[in-house]
Amino acid sequence: MSLELRDIVVEYRGAHNSMVRAVNGVSLTVEPGKVVGLVGESGCGKSSLARVASGLIKASKGSVLFDGEPVAPLSWQRRPRRELGLQMVFQNPYSSLNPRRRIDAQLLDGVPADVPRRSRRSYVLEQLDRVGVAPDVAGRFPHQFSGGQLQRIAIARALVTRPSVLIADEPVTALDASSQVHVVNTLTQLVRDLDVGMLFISHDLALVRHIADTTAVMYLGKLAETAPTAQLWSQPGHPYTSSLIAAIPQVKAGAGLPVALAGEVPDPANVPTGCAFRPRCPHASDECTREPELWPHRAGRSACWLIHPGTEIPVRPAQPVA
Amino acid sequence: MGELLSMSGVGVSLPGLHRPVDVLKDVTLDVDPGEIVGIAGESGSGKSMTGRALLGLLPDGARVRGSIVFEGTDLAAGSGKAFRKVRGRRIAMVFQDSTAALHPMLTVGTQLTEHMRRHLGLGRRDANARAVQLMEQVRIPDPARALRSYPHQFSGGMRQRIAIAIALAAEPALLIADEPTTALDVTVQAGILRLFDRLVREMDLSIMFITHDLGVLAALANRTYVFYAGRVMETGPTEELLLRAQHPYTGALLSARPETADTGGEPVPLRPIPGQPATAASSPPGCPFHPRCPDRVAVCDQVTPPLVQVSATRVGTREAAHAAACHVHAPAAPVPVAVPAHREGAP
Amino acid sequence: MTRTHSSLTELTEEQEAATVTPSDDPAAPRRRWWQARTEASRIWRQPVVVVALLVAGAWLVVAIAAPLLAPFDPLQQSSDVYASPGGDHLFGTDALGRDVLSRVIYGARLSIPLALTIVLCALAFGGLLGLVAGYVRGIIGESIMRLTDLFFAFPQIILAMAVAAAFGPSTLNAVVALVIVSWPIYARVIRGAVLSIRSEDYLNASRMLGVGPVAALRRDVMPNSFGPAVVLATLELGNSMLLLAALSFLGLGPRPPAAEWGAMIALGTNDISRWWVSVFPGLAILTVVMACNIIGDALRDRFDPQSVGGR
Structure with a gap:
């Protein structure tokens, strides 16, 4: 079962009654057992x-298809x-778990109907065990856990319904470096073990890698590039x-200052004509x-005129800006 | 040695529920003129407390031990008057959240000039001229117009530049930057890092850069201190420290960091640090990292290791020591206690 | 209003870390829970709050044990009119020679349960409408909110007088009138709480699990809007008592000769030189209302730790 986004447009009313297009025609497919990373800057x-x-x-426009059927917006x-x-x-994770309910109760909410009444609790404990949360703490309240543990509990809750597609929206941004790694490893493991498809959204390209x-890669509501991760890093098509790659600070011998990008992300209410970048x-x-359109580029696709005839792009932008 | 700042044996405790709670323990640290010093650590490591202690911005009832000598004066001695004299004038600070640092109802120009007129005693005209100059220095386009604007009219990156301009208005000798780029996107962060680098070269300024991201320090800092549980675990010239990390904690931080270098094939899997981070208050006896350490030996849970020099490198005009607080990788000459016979796994 | 963890400054994180030990070892969370309790109990250890709790407790005892505590029958008239405080009559006697102390004691039996009834009824009615208005929104929600606006347009006491006068003076009518004038504030507060919970991800998460609307209201919305409701109810308890006293004072509440504090004050105003007739019931109202307000404030601190200055 896969998730398919087709030409999604999201508009909202901005200042002075103007319509702002937050998302402007994005199509993506998430296949079972595969992780699609969606990267972009804030806004x-x-x-x-x-x-x-x-x-x-x-x-506002476009359709979300889950297993071929349109997904109804939550009412x-x-x-x-x-x-x-x-x-x-x-x-x-601090606000995605109800602070006034025990975590086992929150997980029990989503147990499928075909699980017999008597084994519902052990089913819940099984899901907690999958993410590395011991059964003896299942009766506790959310405030008794650390951020990393809470996020793993939130993942277990999502697993309760035996999902085939997970959407993870910046799942580690609020966490400490060491908990980040725990949660990321937990998610990757689950995708492999349970054959779940995952849309992993993050601002951190290095983590997504x-x-x-x-x-x-998304820029101002549109996809700039989509490619197999290894290719995106070794031969970026946009x-x-x-x-983005050049701006990531690196730990290596002779690592210079990261390369800055000229200017700022334009106001989404006032997107430049032509290529937004x-x-x-x-x-x-x-x-x-x-x-530009999303043209095929090696194993991926890129919305850049440079690759239109099949040219390659220098890995780093030319001028450093301070 | 011409040091600008020298903290030695600094401990800070805050009033707790039942007894005072330590947040910093025996921190020794120095900053030279014209130097960028990195302070790295996870939350709860005491890295922000270090910055706050320097400004005398600790919560009520906090107690400071040791000495904080800045430009020849011990700030920690006396009643806090010394802090008030340097705060905002000789030592300035930039925070993670630039929105909270700027007054939303005053124009950028008002905030900038008011600061200069108060601290430098400049007249209106001089202050305005200098404000324009500062805005150019932090690369704000169209300074005259920017000075008439309000903070909310700028993007996060531009607001952080404005906050830096305000911090620099009184011509401080030391700028404490507490996670100034954490809330920003990478491309914007890169610009701010370049700005800091340029400011240090152009002005008579030192920067203490506090962050959780070792990559940022690799690019920027001359020397780095790695904090854990309120203590300095390792210090040295940044490149030396990151490439030849001696302390297992530094090593663990590095391997938990997403790989960015082009390794050609598959990235190395991320290795989490086992266990939960300790804080200064909750740290176990001995080395605070020992419960999570892969290399621990018997002494580790009994004796707190001192910072021991492992090598020295020339950084600029001074000899910078690479030192680590680890019984295994940076042993002090005579081992402080008799090590029990069953020290398996020790190299 | 929404708490974002990332917005916490490191200072508070470190302080938090200093008091709380996150750990995988099973003893630690228990310690943390215990510390959370001491954190909360610190609020109850403030001297003012302790006094308020003692006062409230004392009044409850007085209300329950009135026949045992009162030296005289509160309705018993005697020839000893306007006796000064002291001697046989500790608080003196009123125009009809009734013992003021006994009337104040019996008044607790009347005023406190009536105020509680008003608060509970208004909370149930206003809270339900607030829940619906916040969760369903649309035309239904809007209509409810416009209705509360209508009520807020009039001063509470004027409206209460009008309603009580229309129904005719009696205890029941006074209570009904006060419920009618006080439910809108509950609807408002609860709706606000529900609206902020609506945007919380735990509600989204639970709806994504397939939890139905009623269950989501009961499990996610109600428990989390309970805090503001309890705080408001405690604060309103004092207010209701004042309004009830005011209605009685105006002759729109419990009928004479019932010993109601407001009515007793009204009697005392006939002759201000006999101060004790109105001052003692006045003091009774004052102490109960103040105790309620202090406890309400403490509850607010308990439910919203961010409003506690300096932990």
Whole structure:
């Protein structure tokens, strides 16, 4: 069972009644057992896309297909059973677990109906065990756990419905470095063991590299590039991807200062014409005033005029900016 | 040695529920003029407390032991008057959250000039001229217009630049930057790091850069101190420290960090640090890292290891020591206690 | 309003870390739980709060044990009118020679349960409407909120007087009138709490698990809006007592000769030189209301630790 996003557009009303397009025509597919990493800077629309994909908000245009059927946006009514296989792990584990309920009770809520009444509790403990939470702490309240433990509990809760697709929206951003690694390893393990598809959303390209099979890079509501992760790192097909890679501080001999990107992310209410990355792009040319499409580039696709005829892009942008 | 700042044996305790709670223990640290010193550690390691202790911005009832000598004066001695004299003037600070550091209802220009007129005694005209100059220095486009704008009209990266300009307004000798880029995107972070690097070269300024990201320090800091549970675990010239880490904690931090170098094939799997981080208050006896340490030996849970020099490298004009607080990898000459016979696994 | 962990400054994280030990070892969370309790119990150890709790407790005892404590029958008239405090009548006697102390003691039996009834009824009614208005929104929610606006447009006491006067003076009518005028504030507060919970991810998460609307309301929304409701109810307890006294004072509450504090004050105002007739019931109202307010404040601190200055 896969998750398919088709031409998703998310619009909201911004200041002065103008319509802001947070997401502008994004298509993605998450296959079982595969991790799709979605990377972008703040304000690029990746969180809006995550909320559309999980049905928490409604797309202005486009469709979300889960197992070939459209996903109904979440209303105050009960969620249809066939959609329960699509689950989400939220950014902040402190607010995604009810502070006033014991964690086993919160997990019991999602146990499928076919689990016999007598084994429901052991079923819940099994899920907790999967993420490395001991059964003897299952009766505790969320405040009795650390952030990393809570996020693993939140993952266990998502597993209770036996999901086939998980959407993880910045699941480790709120955590300490050492808990980050625990949670990331837990998620990767689950994808492999349970054949779950995962959309892993993060601002941290280096982290995504460790877990994603495919990485999609988003800029101002659109996909700039999508490619197998290894290729994205070794042969980025979009100057924005190169800039993101070059901006990551590295620990290595003679590591210089990371390369900064000129300018700032433009206001989503006022997106440049043509290629949205044009004003900051070190390779911008006249061609870029026309809007690029996602053209095939090696094993992936890139929305850049440079690759249109099949040219390769220098790994680093030219001028350092202070 | 021409040091700008020298902290020695600094301990800080805060009033706790039942008894005072230690947040810093026996921290010895120095900063030279024109140097960027990195302070690395996880939350609860005491790295932010170090910055706050320097500014005298500790919570009520905090007790400071040891000496904090800044420009020849011991700030820790006396009633805190010394702190008030240097705070904001000789030692300035930039925080993670620039929104909270800027007054939302005043223009950037007002905030900047008011600071200068108070601390430097400049007139309105001089202050305005200098404000424009500062805005250019931190690379804010169209300074005159920016000075008339309010903080919310800028992006996060630009606001952080403005906060830096305000911190620099009184021409401080030391700038404490507490996770100034943590809330920013990588591309914006890169710009701010370059700005810090340039400021140190252009001005008579030292920076203490506090962060949890060793990669940021690799790019920026001349020397680095690694904190854990309120103590310095390892210190040295940054490149030396990161490439030849002696302390297992530094090593663990590095292997928990996502690999960024182009390794060609598959990235190395991330290795989590086992157990939970200790804080100064909850740290076990002996080396605070011993419960999580793969290399621990019998002494580790009994004796707190001192910082022992493992090598010395020339950094700029001074000899910088690479030192670690570890019984195994940086043993002090005579082993302080008799080691029990069953010390298996020790090299 | 929403707590984001990442926005905590490191200072508080370190202080938190200093008091709390996160650990995998099973003893640690128990220690943490215990410390959370001492943290909370610190609020109850403030001297003012202790006094308030003692006062509230004392009044409850007085209300329950009134027949044992009162030296005289509160309705018993005697020829000894306007006796000064002291001697046989510790608080003196009123115009009809009734013992003021006994009337104050019996008044607790009337005023406290009535105030509790008003608060509970208004909480149930207003809380339910607030829950619905916050969770369903749309036309239903909007109508409820406009209705509360209508009530807020009038001063509470004027509205209560109008309603009570329309129904005719009696204890029951006074209570009904006060429930009618005081439910909107509960609806408001509960709706606000529900709205902030609506955007919480734990509610989203539980709806994604397939939890139905009623269960989500009961498990996720209600327990988390309980804190503000309890705080408000405690604060309102004092207010209700004041309003009830005011209605009685105006003759719209419990009918004479019932010993109700507000009515007793009204009697005393006939002759201010006989101060004891109104001062003692006044003091009774004052102490109960103040105790309620202090306890309400303490509860608010308990439920919202962020409002505690300096931990």
